[in-house]
Amino acid sequence: MTQPASPLLPLYGLSRSEADAWMDAHDFSRDHAALLWRYLYWECAETWEDMTKMPAKVLRVLAAETALDAAPVARETHSSDGFTRKYLLSLADHKVIETVLMRFKGRVTACISSQAGCAMGCVFCATGQRGFERHLSTAEIVAQAVHVQRILRRGLKSDDGRPIAEAEDRLRNVVLMGMGEPLHNFDAVMKAVDIMLDSAGLSLSPDRITLSTVGVVPGILRLAEEHPPRVHLAVSLHGATQAERAALVPVAKKWPLDELMAACRTYNEKTGRRIFYEWTLIEGSNDTPEHARALGRLLSSVERSLAPAARRNRRPLSQVNLIPLNPTPGFSGAPTRTAAAGIFQAILAEEFGLPSTVRQRRGIDIAAGCGQLAALN
Ligand code: SAH
Ligand code: SF4
Numbered sequence: 001m002t003q004p005a006s007p008l009l010p011l012y013g014l015s016r017s018e019a020d021a022w023m024d025a026h027d028f029s030r031d032h033a034a035l036l037w038r039y040l041y042w043e044c045a046e047t048w049e050d051m052t053k054m055p056a057k058v059l060r061v062l063a064a065e066t067a068l069d070a071a072p073v074a075r076e077t078h079s080s081d082g083f084t085r086k087y088l089l090s091l092a093d094h095k096v097i098e099t100v101l102m103r104f105k106g107r108v109t110a111c112i113s114s115q116a117g118c119a120m121g122c123v124f125c126a127t128g129q130r131g132f133e134r135h136l137s138t139a140e141i142v143a144q145a146v147h148v149q150r151i152l153r154r155g156l157k158s159d160d161g162r163p164i165a166e167a168e169d170r171l172r173n174v175v176l177m178g179m180g181e182p183l184h185n186f187d188a189v190m191k192a193v194d195i196m197l198d199s200a201g202l203s204l205s206p207d208r209i210t211l212s213t214v215g216v217v218p219g220i221l222r223l224a225e226e227h228p229p230r231v232h233l234a235v236s237l238h239g240a241t242q243a244e245r246a247a248l249v250p251v252a253k254k255w256p257l258d259e260l261m262a263a264c265r266t267y268n269e270k271t272g273r274r275i276f277y278e279w280t281l282i283e284g285s286n287d288t289p290e291h292a293r294a295l296g297r298l299l300s301s302v303e304r305s306l307a308p309a310a311r312r313n314r315r316p317l318s319q320v321n322l323i324p325l326n327p328t329p330g331f332s333g334a335p336t337r338t339a340a341a342g343i344f345q346a347i348l349a350e351e352f353g354l355p356s357t358v359r360q361r362r363g364i365d366i367a368a369g370c371g372q373l374a375a376l377n
Contacts, residue, residue: 013139084363115180183219281336296352
């Protein structure tokens with residue numbers, strides 16, 4: 001299932017070479033493709049009229065044959081601490097998705113969605129509880145990043161309208177951690193990543209894009225084949241044994257833990273890159289010292305099995321991101337308390353030499369935290 005057919009060509013779905021080809025096909029100069037990309041990704045034009053330097057004859061055909069905005073904003077909510085903003089975007093077929101802008105000091109990150117809903121059904125995740133609606137198109141994915149770019153290019157402002165001077169003036173950080181499973185929509189997501197990386201457009205650095213997967217083994221293996229990789233990889237684990245993981249993440253039955261860890265090892269070896277392992281901390285469920293040790297043993301066994309060449313700089317190629325559970329309508333667990341999270345981290349570090357971070361809980365009051373996106377409020 002993808003987006004419904006439209007007679008108009010969505011501009012945010014075009015690679016730079018496809019934009020050139022479009023100009024060629026219409027006997028327009030390729031210089032106009034360069035100008036178009038400047039309007040799309042730097043000026044962030046909202047209407048054809050904003051493209052003041054585009055020749056009228058080109059604009060006429062663009063307006064007749066192509067579509068500018070693939071995901072207009074229907075609603076915007078701000079967290080009370082001012083650090084998180086959530087945008088509800090309405091697609092052409094009236095499906096709704098969410099994009100989150102997160103600010104930490106001056107650094108701004110766009111958390112973008114890859115699907116409307118999600119088919120993976122993780123029990124603690126509001127997107128999974130909503131079920132799968134459809135894949136997003138490349139244009140719908142890129143449009144979310146452009147939306148945040150537009151806000152930053154216009155200058156981020158606080159709720160009372162004052163400029164936030166320290167905020168970055170263009171988009172530099174993207175996480176594919178919004179609604180949906182990005183590796184379940186592999187081709188559209190990877191094309192979107194290529195467009196976001198293009199130096200003529202948003203010009204993101206591959207070091208500043210992180211893709212989070214529930215553990216779609218064939219997708220991880222496809223990423224491992226890429227040299228150099230286009231994104232950082234995060235893998236959601238949540239359990240260190242097959243039975244414990246499958247109780248939280250139903251697709252573990254399709255891609256069992258041993259196959260997943262073998263794919264992660266292949267990724268480490270082929271790319272030399274680190275993997276971030278995400279672990280939603282649920283009180284009493286997967287947060288005891290024994291769980292920390294099981295995770296430590298699992299990741300250490302991957303580290304030990306790596307060929308020496310993959311560990312050139314001797315840093316572990318595994319890092320753990322602990323995410324205290326955020327509330328969702330369909331799951332009744334509680335988040336791990338700070339002290340227990342600290343013990344979990346200390347075990348990983350002291351007994352296994354594994355670095356970890358505990359993710360800051362932000363945007364919970366507007367349901368914009370990890371796993372809370374369901375486009376319900
Ligand atoms: N589908 C991808 C990316 C989107 S979810 C994936 O699952 O990795 C982004 C992260 O939020 C994942 O690590 C996911 O496990 C986590 N998450 C989901 N629901 C959560 C919740 N209620 N509280 C905390 N983290 C949650
Ligand atoms: Fe889908 Fe990720 Fe939510 Fe699981 S955690 S249901 S894979 S969005």
